[in-house]
Amino acid sequence: MSQERPFIIPIFLPHAGCPHQCVFCNQAAITGIKQKDQILKDVGKGIREFLSYKTDQKRPVQISFYGGNFLGLEKEKIVVLLKEANSFVMAGEVDNIRFSTRPDTIDTERLDLIKDFPVSTIELGVQSMDDYVLSESRRGHTSTDTEDAVKHLKKRNYEIGVQMMIGLPGDDDNKAIQTAVSLTALCPDFVRIYPTVVLKGSPLSVWYKRGDYSPLPLDDCVSLAKNIHGIFAKKGIPVIRMGLQASEDLDNGASIVAGPYHPAFGHMVLSEIFLDKAVDILKNEKIFSDDITITVNPRSISKMRGLNNRNIQFLKERFSISSINIDGDASLGEEELAIT
Numbered sequence: 001m002s003q004e005r006p007f008i009i010p011i012f013l014p015h016a017g018c019p020h021q022c023v024f025c026n027q028a029a030i031t032g033i034k035q036k037d038q039i040l041k042d043v044g045k046g047i048r049e050f051l052s053y054k055t056d057q058k059r060p061v062q063i064s065f066y067g068g069n070f071l072g073l074e075k076e077k078i079v080v081l082l083k084e085a086n087s088f089v090m091a092g093e094v095d096n097i098r099f100s101t102r103p104d105t106i107d108t109e110r111l112d113l114i115k116d117f118p119v120s121t122i123e124l125g126v127q128s129m130d131d132y133v134l135s136e137s138r139r140g141h142t143s144t145d146t147e148d149a150v151k152h153l154k155k156r157n158y159e160i161g162v163q164m165m166i167g168l169p170g171d172d173d174n175k176a177i178q179t180a181v182s183l184t185a186l187c188p189d190f191v192r193i194y195p196t197v198v199l200k201g202s203p204l205s206v207w208y209k210r211g212d213y214s215p216l217p218l219d220d221c222v223s224l225a226k227n228i229h230g231i232f233a234k235k236g237i238p239v240i241r242m243g244l245q246a247s248e249d250l251d252n253g254a255s256i257v258a259g260p261y262h263p264a265f266g267h268m269v270l271s272e273i274f275l276d277k278a279v280d281i282l283k284n285e286k287i288f289s290d291d292i293t294i295t296v297n298p299r300s301i302s303k304m305r306g307l308n309n310r311n312i313q314f315l316k317e318r319f320s321i322s323s324i325n326i327d328g329d330a331s332l333g334e335e336e337l338a339i340t
C-alpha cells in the first residue's frame with residue numbers, strides 16, 4: 001500500500017450488483033443511502049463535491065465504490081462508472097480507483113473488462129473461509145471462490161483487501177480464527193474485520209426475533225477481534241478497520257436491532273491489545289511497585305488508557321497499584337510501550 005493514506009472519495013452503491021441479500025446485510029441501513037439508481041446518475045457530481053473537501057493537496061486521491069458487488073453490475077454500468085471516475089484521473093484530480101466486490105465475481109472476463117481503467121485496489125467481501133458459515137449466511141459462494149479470486153488478482157498485480165466478519169450464523173471462535181489463518185495464507189495487502197450486527201431490514205433481524213440467531217456480546221466480540229488482529233499482525237498484514245463505520249443511524253440505534261455495535265469498536269480492540277501488553281510486562285518483568293509510569297507514543301495514549309480509563313482501572317486492581325501515570329514519547333513506535 002502507498003505509505004500515505006489516500007484521500008478517499010466514497011461512492012456508495014447500496015446492493016448494486018448483488019445477486020441476492022446476504023442474511024446479515026442491509027446496506028441502506030449502514031450507509032443511510034437508499035437511492036441506488038439516483039447515485040448511478042450522480043456519480044460525477046458526488047465526486048466533484050467530495051473533491052471540494054480536500055484540503056491537503058499532496059495526498060493521493062482515490063475514488064472508492066463501496067456498499068455493493070461492483071463486478072456483479074451489468075457490464076455497461078461497470079464501464080459507465082469507471083469511465084466517469086477515469087475522467088477525474090485523466091484530469092489529474094484523482095490518482096486511482098478502488099472498489100469492493102464478491103469473490104465469485106472475479107473472473108478473466110470481468111478483469112479484462114476493467115483492465116484499461118486505473119483501478120489499483122480491489123476489496124473482496126470474503127466474510128468467512130468456512131463453507132458451512134458461508135452457506136448459513138446465504139453468501140452464495142465458497143472459500144474456494146475466494147482462493148481463486150485472490151490468485152486472479154495477484155496475477156494482475158492488484159492491491160488486495162479482504163473483509164471478514166465475526167459472529168456470523170454458524171460461526172464460532174475457532175472458525176473465525178481459522179478464517180484469519182486461511183486469509184493470512186493468501187497474503188492480502190490489508191484486512192477489515194467487521195462484527196456481525198443485526199441490522200433492521202436484514203433477514204438476520206427476522207431470525208433474531210424468532211430466536212434463531214444470537215449475536216456475540218460486545219466484550220466477546222472485542223476479544224475475538226483482538227485475537228484475529230494478532231494473527232494478521234504476526235504476518236505483517238495491516239488491519240485497516242475494525243467495526244462498522246459510525247453513522248448517525250447506527251449511533252442512535254435507528255438501524256440496529258441488536259448486536260455488538262460500538263462507534264469506537266476498533267479503539268476498544270486496540271485498547272485491549274495495549275492492556276495485554278501492559279499485563280505481560282508487569283507479570284514477566286515482575287514489576288512490583290505502587291507507582292508506575294507507562295510510556296507510549298503520544299498517538300497511543302487513549303488506547304493505553306482504554307475507554308473511560310478502563311485499562312488503568314483494571315491494572316490498578318489486578319496488580320494493586322495506587323498510581324499509574326501515562327506519558328507520551330514520540331520516539332516509541334505506535335504499538336510499543338515501556339513501563340517504569
Ligand code: SF4
Binds near residue numbers: 015022068069
Ligand atoms: S453482503 Fe455484499 S453481496 Fe451480500 S447483500 Fe450485502 S452488499 Fe450484496
